[in-house]
Amino acid sequence: MTKNIETSMKAYVMDRQRLRYIFFGGKGGVGKTVMAGATAIWLAKQGRRVMLASTNPVHSLSGLLGQNVFGKPTAVEGVPNLWAYEIDTKDTIERSKQEIRDKIQWFLKFADISTKADEFVESATMNPAFEESAMFENMVELMLGNEYDVYVFDTAPTANARRLLGMSKVYSLWVNKMLKSREEARSLRELLSFTKKKEADPLMDYLVSFRDRMGKAQTLLTDPSLTAFFFVTLAEALPIAVITRFIGWFHDFGIPVGGVIVNMLIDKSQVNDKSPDFVRNRVDMQTRYMDDVWQKFEGMVRSIVPLYENEVRGTESLKRTADSLFV
Ligand SMILES: Nc1ncnc2c1ncn2[C@@H]1O[C@H](COP(=O)(O)OP(=O)(O)OP(=O)(O)O)[C@@H](O)[C@H]1O
Ligand SMILES: [Mg+2]
Numbered sequence: 001m002t003k004n005i006e007t008s009m010k011a012y013v014m015d016r017q018r019l020r021y022i023f024f025g026g027k028g029g030v031g032k033t034v035m036a037g038a039t040a041i042w043l044a045k046q047g048r049r050v051m052l053a054s055t056n057p058v059h060s061l062s063g064l065l066g067q068n069v070f071g072k073p074t075a076v077e078g079v080p081n082l083w084a085y086e087i088d089t090k091d092t093i094e095r096s097k098q099e100i101r102d103k104i105q106w107f108l109k110f111a112d113i114s115t116k117a118d119e120f121v122e123s124a125t126m127n128p129a130f131e132e133s134a135m136f137e138n139m140v141e142l143m144l145g146n147e148y149d150v151y152v153f154d155t156a157p158t159a160n161a162r163r164l165l166g167m168s169k170v171y172s173l174w175v176n177k178m179l180k181s182r183e184e185a186r187s188l189r190e191l192l193s194f195t196k197k198k199e200a201d202p203l204m205d206y207l208v209s210f211r212d213r214m215g216k217a218q219t220l221l222t223d224p225s226l227t228a229f230f231f232v233t234l235a236e237a238l239p240i241a242v243i244t245r246f247i248g249w250f251h252d253f254g255i256p257v258g259g260v261i262v263n264m265l266i267d268k269s270q271v272n273d274k275s276p277d278f279v280r281n282r283v284d285m286q287t288r289y290m291d292d293v294w295q296k297f298e299g300m301v302r303s304i305v306p307l308y309e310n311e312v313r314g315t316e317s318l319k320r321t322a323d324s325l326f327v
Contacts, residue, residue: 003294009230009302010326012258013043018225021143022152022258026232027242031263031305033060034312035232036154038322041315043150044082045322051148052076052084055135061086061154066314078315083148092134097121103203110203111185140217175211179204221255228258230302235265235286235293244296259302261325262293267306303327 013019022039024032033054040052051073054061061084062068067077069084071091076082101121143151182204221227229250231243243260250257266283293301303325312321 001295001298003290005301005303006299007259007302008327009259009261012228012302013326016225016228019228020150021220021227022150023155023227023229024153024232025155025229025243025246027239030232030234030239031261031312032232033064033154034318034321035230035261035263035305035325036152037061037064037312037318038325039230040082040084040150040152041079041318042322042326043152044076044079048081048149049147050082051142051151052082052154053139053142053151054086054154055089055139056086056154057089059086064313064318076315085142087135087138087142089131089135089138092138093131096130096134096137099206103206107203110189110201137213140213143220144213144216175207175214178207179211182207222253224256227256229255230258230261232261232263233293234263235289237289240289240292240296247297247300257300259300260293260297261302262290262304264307265290265304 007015022036024036024039026032033056036052036054040050044050052061059070062070065076065084067074067084069076070086071088073083073085076084101118104121139153182201186201186204231246233239233243247257247260265286266279268283271279271283305321305324308317308321310317312318
């Protein structure tokens with residue numbers, strides 16, 4: 001077991017000039033948003049046009065940057081080449097609901113069913129996965145927009161990242177199935193109708209374009225030269241356990257794991273016999289868990305970021321974190 005960083009965050013990113021989609025995962029509160037912000041700032045300083053985006057319903061990016069970036073891509077003050085965007089989940093959900101309502105209404109009319117679409121819409125949208133799926137679609141839309149050189153995503157901790165990305169596979173299966181039954185329904189209808197003219201089928205068109213978008217996303221997200229998922233942890237039991245599980249899942253899904261970032265490690269040189277017990281105990285605890293980290297994530301540790309005397313807020317503070325993350 002080597003207790004040092006083999007390939008640093010900086011080396012990893014520099015070696016992959018085509019890297020375009022960068023994600024941060026990990027347990028709640030470990031510093032994902034901070035690392036996403038620091039990475040975005042560092043990349044922008046390299047001259048890349050960077051989009052720092054969040055699908056997190058909590059207004060974390062605006063808070064981090066000290067600037068309102070909610071609802072639309074916004075240039076970050078004082079940082080050339082950097083834009084930030086907190087996606088309005090509520091708005092997306094409303095729009096998705098409307099879209100689904102239109103499609104269902106069209107379908108009911110097509111099938112000569114006289115029921116109100118609302119009931120169908122409610123049952124289609126009243127499930128917990130709907131919000132996540134709307135967020136995923138948003139992310140894909142941004143990714144496929146191709147307006148920036150690099151996209152850094154601060155993924156929400158609750159939005160189970162694996163499910164989010166694994167979803168594209170499920171979508172594809174589902175859409176193919178839907179398409180098949182739509183085809184059957186359509187030929188049956190054409191068979192029964194006297195007029196043989198082909199009718200426009202907006203639902204089918206939608207499903208096809210949806211499947212294609214998801215397929216594209218899947219291709220991009222599984223390409224290790226384009227995509228990297230970094231996992232943030234603390235030198236503590238639970239955050240380590242959480243990312244160990246994540247990394248396993250990601251390997252199973254063929255989603256590229258960029259590596260592990262250890263955050264909030266107390267600088268030992270600041271601690272001595274006279275330091276309070278509380279501090280010395282924490283340092284001992286972190287030292288023990290660092291053994292775990294080196295062992296479990298062999299060759300995957302990219303950076304160790306110290307615990308600062310203050311929270312990380314504002315671009316100046318993020319620049320300092322970036323210097324440590326990309327040392
Ligand atoms: N190295 C550090 N030193 C000091 N404070 C830090 C450090 N890294 C992060 N923080 C602070 O820890 C808190 C949590 O960080 P952050 O919001 O980035 O975590 P998160 O993983 O995104 O949380 P959530 O799961 O809620 O989205 C913030 O107040 C942040 O300023
Ligand atoms: Mg966060």
